[in-house]
Amino acid sequence: MSEPIDLLIHPRWTITVEPAGAPLEDHAVAIRDGRIIAVLPMDEARLRFQPGETVELPQHVLIPGLVNLHAHAAMNLMRGIADDLPLMRWLREAIWPAESRHVSAAFVRDGTLLAAAEMLRGGITTCNDMYFYPGAAAEAFAEAGMRAVVGIVVLDFPTPWASDADDYLRKGLETRDRFAKHPLLSFSVAPHAPYTVSDAAFERVRALADELDTGIHIHVHETETEIHESLATHGVRPLARLARLGVLGENTIGVHAVHLADMDVELLARHGCSVAHCPTSNMKLGSGIAPVTRLLEAGIRVGLGTDGAASNNRVDLFQEMRHAALLAKVASLDAGALPAHRVLAMATIDGARALGMEALIGSITPGKQADLCAVDLGGLFTQPCFDPVSHLVYSAGREHVTHVWVNGELRVNKGVPLLHIHDKELLRIAALWHTKLAN
Incomplete structure (x- = not known):
């Protein structure tokens, strides 16, 4: 007798990511109660399962949902507000003043909802976020039906959200x-x-992360100025200071990590840290090119992040995959650096590992949650297709994403996000905040 399941997805190609290998052709993914229960040839699936629904994707590649390892989702409301400035001027002259005037729970909820719609439409099913009013961000991610790790942001100066590190x-x-x-x-x-x-705040961060067994998510070594100021103030480079304070560990995600000496790479590797590589933001802010090949050679986990829309200006991991691959090649003068299969792993399973979520997401593996993304490669601009993984990184874009599932629930259907809020309402929200921020 056939085994009942909720959903059977039958794409042309299935890229499981783990185990690594060639794409599977004419296979199906069986889903029940939000989990993947089997990946098997379609002929076998027809005999074994009785699905409540079958989705046929004859020109598509099915991949794990993408993992955005670093974002400031609410900053979608600041897209294009301060272009063509280096990081510290961008922060001090534009972003921090705008945040002090406008950031509120409503701002964060609305901006995060806009970002979630953009991310889901582009195949991103998990976001590692960092911003103020985390409760408002959590509400928006929950409403969108998107998986998220919400950062409890810590600063030593007051903002509309809190007064000091303890607050x-x-x-x-x-x-x-x-x-x-x-x-x-x-x-x-x-x-x-x-x-x-401050050092005192970092000590509280470390103690809290240990107590809660949770991750630490921090920008580090993004610019040369940051390193020079640390040497002048603390006598050591930022990563050495964090190591001295006990902040580095297997649960630490260092974001950007652009300017790294050999000693910095050794510290990251020795402590088992992960790096969130944000190539587009690094380029746009003129911060530099992160030494990704050196990090990988040292055994350091590297995932991909979009950063916020204010410094990108897209929340688009297809763009990040392509930029990461091309930057690695031009920086190393090696066309073989960071091949497409490796970059796809960075955008999926490596991001999941950095978040400590590799048992749940990041690959199309029986037992994992059904966070999945289908990409249509049947169009004129993605034909002929000799290698679907190559096309995902070098040819396709988020506009080719047709279906997205989170926990087995359909979140994008034929390119349309299935949110409880209509696109017209999202556009109204964006227009409202545009008026406020422009004045």
Whole structure:
């Protein structure tokens, strides 16, 4: 007798990511109760299963949902607000003043909802976020039906959200408790950067992360200025300071990591840290090119992040995959550096590993949650197709994403996000905030 399941997806190609290997042709993915229960040839699937629904994708490649390892989702409302400035001028002259005037719970909820719609439309099913008012961000991710790790941001100076490091942590923990039972949400501790957080605050961050067994999410070594200021103020480079304070560990995600000496790479490797590589933001802010090939050679986990729309200006991991691959080649003068299969792993399973979620997501593996993305390669601009993985990185874009599932639930159908809020309402929200921010 056939085994009942909820859903059977039959694409032309299935890229499981793990185990690594050639794409599977004419296979199916069987899903029940939000989990993948089998990946098998379609002929066998027809005999074994009785699906409640079958989705035929004859020109598509099915991949794991993409993992955005670093984002400031609410900053979608600041897209294009301060272009063509280097990082510290961008922050001090534009972003921080705008945030002090406008950031609120409503701002964060609305901006995160816009970002979630953009991410889901582009095949991103998990976001590692860092911003103020984490409760408002959590509400938006929950409404969108998107998996997220919400950062409890920590700074040493006041913002509309909190007054000092203790206040940030207290309010963040209250938010974490409020969403503790949500199946798609988890939390990390997110000290902004070494130049905005004191030693005493870092010690509290480390103690809290140890107590809660949660991740630490922090910008680090993004610019040369950051390193020079750390040497002048603390006598050591930022990563050496974080190591001295006990902040580095297997649960630490260092974002950007552009300017790394050999000693910095050795510290990251020795402590088992991960790196969130944000190539587009690094290029746009003129920060530099992260030494990704050196990091990988040292055995360091590297995932991909979009950063916020204010410094990108897209929340698009297809763009990040392509830029990461091309930058690695031009930086090393080696066309074989960071091949397409490796980049796809960075955008999926490596991001999941960095978040400690590799048992749940990141590959199309029986037992994992059904976070999946279907990409149509049947169009004129993606034909002929000799290698679907190559096309995902070098030819296709988020506009080719047709279906997205999170926990086995359809979130994008034939290119249309299935949100409880209509696109017209999202456009109205964007227009409202445009008026406020422009004045």
